[in-house]
Amino acid sequence: NAGVMQNPRHLVRRRGQEARLRCSPMKGHSHVYWYRQLPEEGLKFMVYLQKENIIDESGMPKERFSAEFPKEGPSILRIQQVVRGDSAAYFCASSPYDRESYGYTFGSGTRLTVV
């Protein structure tokens, strides 16, 4: 029973390029969350999605960032025109129900480095 699968594990992008991060939730999980973590910081919420719906994107920067969870395929977090400040670990988590009643299962994360 595979857990939450994230790829790539490491991603290097030059300033101005696009970064695309993928997340496949655990089987049977329909709730997907994206978090960003800077070194020695906590996890900052970005967006909460269900299939084909963005439920809460209050943590997403207004520009350059977008997320989707299509009917088929993984959830995608897209960062356009990356800047050095986007360098961070991006974690995806999934749960079978809402986060209040069930703990998250996190993926191994994507470490994004912008050079």
Place this chain on the structure above:
Amino acid sequence: GQQVMQIPQYQHVQEGEDFTTYCNSSTTLSNIQWYKQRPGGHPVFLIQLVKSGEVKKQKRLTFQFGEAKKNSSLHITATQTTDVGTYFCWDSGYALNFGKGTSLLVTP
């Protein structure tokens, strides 16, 4: 708004010593979830506490939820080097973000 404070931010112990981290809130918590993140790793869900005064144990780990549901603690008995990591508490009912947690370092 609600703020959950976790203390201490860092703790360095000798292997075999006990360790406790505390989460305190000025307002009533909905529930508390605890996670552990190893250095370079990803957060792993440990447990959820829901009821006032609840106590749960997992081997050497003891989790408590305060009677007033305004605080919680995680106690590790006789730490081992495998306990190294950052422990996060989180009110999943209200909060979106996780705090900085408590980073535990265990030296042999």
